[in-house]
Amino acid sequence: MTNIILCGGSGTRLFPLSRSNFPKQFLKIFNINTGNEGEQQNTTTQSLFQLTLLRNAKFCQDSLIVTNNEQYFLSLEQLREIQKDSKFILESSARNTAAAIILACLELPEDTIVLVTPSDHLIQDEASYAQCLQKASILAQKGHLVTFGITPNFPETGFGYIKAKGEDVESFREKPDLKTAQMYVDSKDYFWNSGMFCFKVKTLLEECKVYAREIYDSCVAVSTCAERLEDVVYLKDMDKIPSNSIDYAIMEQSKNVKIVPSNIAWSDVGSFDSLFNTFSKDIQNNAIEANATILESSNNLIYCDNPKKVVATIGLQDSIVIDTGDCLLISKRGESQKVKNIVEKLSSKGNLCKTHLTTYRPWGSFTILEDNKGYKIKKIIVNPSKRLSLQKHFHRNEHWIVVSGTAKVEIDGEVSLVRPNESIYIKMGHAHRLSNEGKIPIVLIEAQVGEYTGEDDIVRIEDDFNRE
Structure with a gap:
């Protein structure tokens, strides 16, 4: 079969x-x-x-x-x-x-x-x-x-x-x-x-x-x-x-x-109400997937993707609370089928309905830490044996600061090794690429500075994953 x-x-x-x-x-x-029955789970x-x-x-x-x-x-x-x-x-x-x-x-x-x-x-x-x-x-x-x-x-x-x-x-x-x-x-x-x-x-x-x-x-x-x-x-x-x-x-x-x-x-886990039914409950029938402190609250679904963030509730009943860092959803249970209507209203507001703060790429992922007019700060993770596309930008300069791992960086044909606590500067218009030839993920902080820092300001010259 x-x-x-x-x-x-x-x-x-x-x-x-x-x-x-x-x-x-x-x-x-x-x-x-x-784990098997009778063993530690x-x-x-x-x-x-x-x-x-x-x-x-x-x-x-x-x-x-x-x-x-x-x-x-x-x-x-x-x-x-x-x-x-x-x-x-x-x-x-x-x-x-x-x-x-x-x-x-x-x-x-x-x-x-x-x-x-x-x-x-x-x-x-x-x-x-x-x-x-x-x-x-x-x-x-x-x-x-x-x-x-x-x-x-x-x-x-x-x-x-x-x-x-x-x-x-x-x-x-x-x-x-x-x-x-x-x-x-x-x-x-x-x-x-x-x-x-x-x-x-x-x-x-x-x-x-x-x-x-x-x-x-x-x-x-x-x-x-x-x-x-x-x-x-x-x-x-x-x-x-x-x-x-x-x-x-x-x-x-x-x-x-x-x-x-x-x-x-x-x-089919087609709504937050059905998701509530799949999670285990506490004594007040709350399904909690968060660092939560609750008082006189029952029959709620509470989820937060940041374990360091405390969610506190007082007298909350029959509700859904979903916190993902860039968006907070609060709904009455039984009304969560209407989430699609909220998505329709939000669809015109940038990329909120398209991507999370963390976006996954075939080479790893990046997380947006700060995004304001004129600059953007990211944490980038590049997996072992992976590399970014050879690319250039027309509207921004980039500073890369390596936190862990050793990055092989190519800029206009010149290759450098950038180690932890070292940095490198990529000027707008210059073709560049980052590779991880090591055995551990590379973690780096990228600071973008320019008049436009959108993800579509990328011209891919060569790519291992056949992306345009």
């Missing part, structure tokens, strides 16, 4: 924790206990993406991750952390799940059984999950398209529903109002649509030819022109592929769909 992992997302539903360049599947906020923090890879690696021999250029390097770094490998398909533009799944299937032999999963779901009952996968695999071998229906335990208006009788799917239903959702739950005939599927590649492609011929033909054309290098497939010119979900394009039309009812402690 091959796991096709859909790894896109706009990062709006868990803003400000997630951003468009760092969506929720990469947030390392889930504490996982490791160690706690490690992992992301939904990492948990998805680790969970499905127990049942699938291979994985194929469908993502984009921006998230490719994030994926690689998180794969390295959990010591896993994968093949990748990099989309040139997002065309929804139908195209993503078809393009992935075109890379696989026709008799391959695939398990299609989003990268940002949480499944806590892995024993039941294993049983569901076994049932789904048997149905897929028989030539069926299989969907996983989550047994609902409350009337959720944010999910689509599937009506089924036994293993036969009768219909798909749109996101309902609360009254209709309650009726669905009471009837016992409806399931939440999980967005997970299992089928044989040949079965899916044959159904595509019948129900989504235009999407199928467009995907074949894009796949034919793709560039394939080692374990990465680079797709081009995807804009001509019709954008549609796999549900609308195939599942809701096909007469060959089966369902596996799944009671697997599943969550």
Whole structure:
């Protein structure tokens, strides 16, 4: 079995924790206990993406991750952390799940059984999950398209529903109002649509030819022109592929769909209210992921990404408090689905909805410490055996002060070694590059001075990661 992992997302539903360049599947906020029963338990923090890879690696021999250029390097770094490998398909533009799944299937032999999963779901009952996968695999071998229906335990208006009788799917239903959702739950005939599927590649492609011929033909054309290098497939010119979900394009039309009812402690972690339900609680039913001191406060979700910052509450009830350094979100519980409306209002205010103060690059990361008119100060971390692009700027000068590690710096062809407590100056317009040829990360402080310090004032002359 091959796991096709859909790894896109706009990062709006868990803003400000997630951003468009760092969506929720990469947030390392889930504490996982490791160690055998009876031994001392160690706690490690992992992301939904990492948990998805680790969970499905127990049942699938291979994985194929469908993502984009921006998230490719994030994926690689998180794969390295959990010591896993994968093949990748990099989309040139997002065309929804139908195209993503078809393009992935075109890379696989026709008799391959695939398990299609989003990268940002949480499944806590892995024993039941294993049983569901076994049932789904048997149905897929028989030539069926299989969907996983989550047994609902409350009337959720944010999910689509599937009506089924036994293993036969009768219909798909749109996101309902609360009254209709309650009726669905009471009837016992409806399931939440999980967005997970299992089928044989040949079965899916044959159904595509019948129900989504235009999407199928467009995907074949894009796949034919793709560039394939080692374990990465680079797709081009995807804009001509019709954008549609796999549900609308195939599942809701096909007469060959089966369902596996799944009671697997599943969550799509699609809001702060659902995130609250996944965290452990204190005696006052507070989910606290912060250095917090609380007084007469209960039923709250409190999160702060700075362990040195104290969060204090008095008389706070049924609320959500999320502090990420550059943004503070306060909401009543039950209202967090409206976060996307806040993102719409903030989208015109610079890069707030796009990036955090810390931005990840294929060579490491940088954190903005200060950003004012005429200057910007960053902390930059360059990983071993990595180097920045050879680049120049037209509107700023840069001062680099090395804190740890030894930096190899090239400026207009001249090479210098800059050691801890030493600095170097790069004048605007001069081509420069920083490399880490050592065994430990380089940490340096960069002071930019100039009339414009935006990230788009970069002209890349040469780059190891094929960025423009």
